[in-house]
Amino acid sequence: MYGMGMVKGLLVTLKNLTKRPFTxxxxxxxxxxxxxxxxxxxxxxxxxxxxxxxxxxxxxxxxxxxxxxxxxxxxxxxxxxxxxxxxxxxxxxxxxxxxxxxxxxxxxxxxxxxxxxxxxxxxxxxxxxxxxxxxxxxxxxxxxxxxxxxxxxxxxxxxxxxxxxxESWRWHQHEKAGMRLESAAGSGNGDPIEAVDDLNSPDLGGTAEDAGAPEQTQ
Ligand code: SF4
Ligand code: SF4
Structure with missing residues (x-):
């Protein structure tokens, strides 16, 4: 019917007039x-x-x-x-x-x-x-x-x-130990963590903070 489209459009306008803006x-x-x-x-x-x-x-x-x-x-x-x-x-x-x-x-x-x-x-x-x-x-x-x-x-x-x-930073050291660290340094007992700790010793340019990084749990 003629004009129905306009009425429908106005109804939509009226409906949205009462809504709170979300912008x-x-x-x-x-x-x-x-x-x-x-x-x-x-x-x-x-x-x-x-x-x-x-x-x-x-x-x-x-x-x-x-x-x-x-x-x-x-x-x-x-x-x-x-x-x-x-x-x-x-x-x-x-x-x-x-x-x-x-x-x-x-x-x-x-x-x-x-x-x-x-x-x-x-x-x-x-x-x-x-x-x-x-x-x-x-x-x-x-x-x-x-x-x-x-x-x-x-x-x-x-x-x-x-x-x-x-993972814990200690675990991270383990990862780094896998990056050719084990054979290159360490006390020779094969412990990768100990090898990394040796790398962090002041003699090898490490810092006390690095050597003593506390274990973190996430
Ligand atoms: S910089 Fe990172 S986030 Fe941006 S396009 Fe490259 S991969 Fe995607
Ligand atoms: S270089 Fe490697 S370790 Fe550094 S942010 Fe990129 S992916 Fe991560």
């Missing part, structure tokens, strides 16, 4: 982000990073650039690489999180922010110094250990590198 006036108001929100300020823990570049290799867009040189602390043993460049071009990032999933050492996390806008694309490249200095409020995306601890990056304290791994 907010940004930036005066901000919606609360989920703890698993994949934000743009990547959180990187240099202490956990071995420089393996798995994150760069798995990035489908190839926007992570890593340059390394042999480590100064344990070059012969292959303990880890020395990171010289760690750039992420977040202007091209699609926040898929594959780099975070690929990191075997829980050194890289998605961030929790979304306000990194800049005037030029060049300024959208996060460099190693920026990553070092950034607040450590990691997203809980692909990090069940943070989720099970009830961590909320928007409310909680910054997290220390020893508190963010899926």
């Amino acid at each position: 907010v006036q940004y930036p005066e108001e901000r919606l609360k982000q989920h703890p698993r929100f994949r934000g743009e300020e990547f959180v990187w823990y240099e202490e956990r990073c071995t420089g393996c570049a798995s994150c760069a290799k798995f990035c489908p867009l190839g926007i992570i650039k890593i340059v390394t040189s042999p480590s100064e602390t344990a070059p012969a043993q292959g303990d880890k690489y020395l990171l010289e460049v760690f750039d992420i071009d977040i202007a091209r990032c699609m926040f898929c999180g594959l780099c975070v999933e690929a990191c075997p050492y829980d050194a890289l996390f998605m961030g929790s922010g979304f306000e990194q806008s800049q005037y030029s694309r060049k300024e959208m490249v996060i460099g190693i110094d920026q990553l070092r200095q950034a607040d450590k409020h990691p997203s809980t995306f692909f990090r069940p250990q943070l989720e099970s601890a009830g961590y909320d990056p928007h409310q909680g304290q910054p997290l220390h590198w020893k508190d963010v791994g899926r």
